[in-house]
Amino acid sequence: xxxxxxxxxxxxxxxxxxxxxxxxxxxxxxxxxxxxxxxxxxxxxxxxxxxxxxxxxxxxxxxxxxxxxxxxxxxxxxxxxxxxxxxxxxxxxxxxxxxxxxxxxxxxxxxxxxxxxxxxxxxxxxxxxxxxxxxxxxxxxxxxxxxxxxxxxxxxxxxxxxxx
Amino acid sequence: xxxxxxxxxxxxxxxxxxxxxxxxxxxxxxxxxxxxxxxxxxxxxxxxxxxxxxxxxxxxxxxxxxxxxxxxxxxxxxxxxxxxxxxxxxxxxxxxxxxxxxxxxxxxxxxxxxxxxxxxxxxxxxxxxxxxxxxxxxxxxxxxxxxxxxxxxxxxxxxxxxxxxxxxxxxxxxxxxxxxxxxxxxxxxxxxxxxxxxxxxxxxxxxxxxxxxxxxxxxxxxxxxxxxxxxxxxxxxxxxxxxxxxxxxxxxxxxxxxxxxxxxxxxxxxxxxxxxxxxxxxxxxxxxxxxxxxxxxxxxxxxxxxxxxxxxxxxxxxxxxxxxxxxxxxxxxxxxxxxxxxxxxxxxxxxxxxxxxxxxxxxxxxxx
Numbered sequence: 001x002x003x004x005x006x007x008x009x010x011x012x013x014x015x016x017x018x019x020x021x022x023x024x025x026x027x028x029x030x031x032x033x034x035x036x037x038x039x040x041x042x043x044x045x046x047x048x049x050x051x052x053x054x055x056x057x058x059x060x061x062x063x064x065x066x067x068x069x070x071x072x073x074x075x076x077x078x079x080x081x082x083x084x085x086x087x088x089x090x091x092x093x094x095x096x097x098x099x100x101x102x103x104x105x106x107x108x109x110x111x112x113x114x115x116x117x118x119x120x121x122x123x124x125x126x127x128x129x130x131x132x133x134x135x136x137x138x139x140x141x142x143x144x145x146x147x148x149x150x151x152x153x154x155x156x157x158x159x160x161x162x163x164x
Numbered sequence: 165x166x167x168x169x170x171x172x173x174x175x176x177x178x179x180x181x182x183x184x185x186x187x188x189x190x191x192x193x194x195x196x197x198x199x200x201x202x203x204x205x206x207x208x209x210x211x212x213x214x215x216x217x218x219x220x221x222x223x224x225x226x227x228x229x230x231x232x233x234x235x236x237x238x239x240x241x242x243x244x245x246x247x248x249x250x251x252x253x254x255x256x257x258x259x260x261x262x263x264x265x266x267x268x269x270x271x272x273x274x275x276x277x278x279x280x281x282x283x284x285x286x287x288x289x290x291x292x293x294x295x296x297x298x299x300x301x302x303x304x305x306x307x308x309x310x311x312x313x314x315x316x317x318x319x320x321x322x323x324x325x326x327x328x329x330x331x332x333x334x335x336x337x338x339x340x341x342x343x344x345x346x347x348x349x350x351x352x353x354x355x356x357x358x359x360x361x362x363x364x365x366x367x368x369x370x371x372x373x374x375x376x377x378x379x380x381x382x383x384x385x386x387x388x389x390x391x392x393x394x395x396x397x398x399x400x401x402x403x404x405x406x407x408x409x410x411x412x413x414x415x416x417x418x419x420x421x422x423x424x425x426x427x428x429x430x431x432x433x434x435x436x437x438x439x440x441x442x443x444x445x446x447x448x449x450x451x452x453x454x455x456x457x458x459x460x461x462x463x464x465x466x467x468x469x470x471x472x473x474x475x476x477x478x479x480x481x482x483x484x485x486x487x488x489x490x491x492x493x494x495x496x497x498x499x500x501x502x503x504x505x506x507x508x509x510x511x512x513x514x515x516x517x518x519x520x521x522x523x524x525x526x527x528x529x530x531x532x
Contacts, residue, residue: 007274014391
């Protein structure tokens with residue numbers, strides 16, 4: 001029965017050395033090891049969390065970018081549309097302006113032509129009148145070359161004056 | 165996991181190879197030995213699994229090669245004595261009135277003091293026996309291993325595990341997460357973790373050292389009742405001191421049990437109180453019995469060689485082949501048992517502590 005009877009000496013050494021072992025290991029091994037393990041776990045957890053956060057941030061950023069892009073597109077379209085409208089309005093205005101200008105020029109030209117014509121007509125009239133006077137003179141000279149005709153004419157005038 | 169497995173394989177190869185060399189030596193010695201004394205298997209086995217005052221290494225011819233160990237005695241009559249166990253000449257002579265008790269004594273194999281009336285009295289024996297020395301060696305190894313890996317952890321938690329650390333870390337994490345945290349609970353497990361980790365590695369290293377038949381291995385330390393008793397007692401004391409009010413109430417007045425099991429004869433309280441003591445008792449016996457049985461089986465296989473060798477030398481050689489195969493198998497099995505028993509002791513200790521800590525809110529609700 002020696003096998004199942006605990007030995008006093010071994011009990012003594014076991015209690016003593018196991019307590020010492022436990023104390024030494026707890027102080028110099030388990031404490032730093034477990035601390036490091038939990039610190040590592042915490043850091044992994046933190047890293048995972050921050051990765052998740054970064055992912056969310058990224059998604060948000062992407063959504064923001066998309067929105068921005070959409071807005072920019074809209075803006076661009078608006079600007080293009082506005083520009084087109086502006087262009088159209090400028091062109092039409094220019095056209096109108098040109099038409100007006102052209103009309104003005106036409107009017108002016110017409111007026112100038114009218115004026116020139118009038119002048120020409122006047123000049124022509126004066127030339128014609130001087131020609132007519134010359135012709136009349138010549139005719140008169142011819143006609144009044146004899147005295148009888150001169151007398152008749154004077155008489156005629158005189159008569160007309162008397163009538164006045 | 166692969167790394168752990170690789171080390172497992174290496175260890176088992178080592179164990180089986182040392183078994184083989186030892187066996188070869190023993191075969192040599194039996195070859196020379198005259199068949200004067202008959203081979204006694206049970207004596208060999210019992211001597212091996214029991215504690216000893218000297219570390220027996222081999223027997224060449226008729227000379228024992230062994231390392232004598234220090235003897236420390238306190239006798240109520242003559243006080244303290246320190247001497248080397250070689251003074252007993254392998255238990256054949258007496259020294260200072262002390263001698264190693266013989267086969268017929270009830271203190272068989274222990275140092276006794278001859279009293280004046282001729283009876284044998286056992287002094288207080290603090291001797292550094294084979295088991296004590298083996299325990300010191302295992303403690304030294306544990307301290308070396310764990311302080312060296314702790315040094316690496318101190319360098320910073322962000323360093324990747326390296327060397328021995330990388331196969332101890334999964335074990336530490338396994339004990340922490342799947343054994344201690346799972347049994348005791350998230351809030352309170354920290355307090356019990358150092359004890360349970362120490363117990364696990366102490367049992368594990370001593371189980372494995374018990375499988376290695378060269379110094380400082382080969383002692384049957386975790387198969388010694390004194391050692392398992394101390395371990396179980398520590399668990400018991402922890403349970404007693406950390407038991408919650410609910411735990412003690414449950415023992416005295418177990419809820420959900422009919423009153424007639426408690427009132428005239430306190431049947432359930434008696435069962436529960438017995439349970440308090442059987443838990444550590446079972447812890448003690450399970451480890452002791454498993455490891456001792458492992459040693460007995462391994463030695464039984466060796467003894468087969470000599471039992472057959474006595475009939476005929478050739479039968480001994482023939483059986484040795486079978487024995488080698490069986491011993492390798494048993495060595496591997498015992499290695500598995502070494503891990504399993506360390507795990508089981510730790511797990512059950514953690515479970516019992518967890519049970520003692522439990523708060524039963526649901527019972528309070530039911531009583532309203």
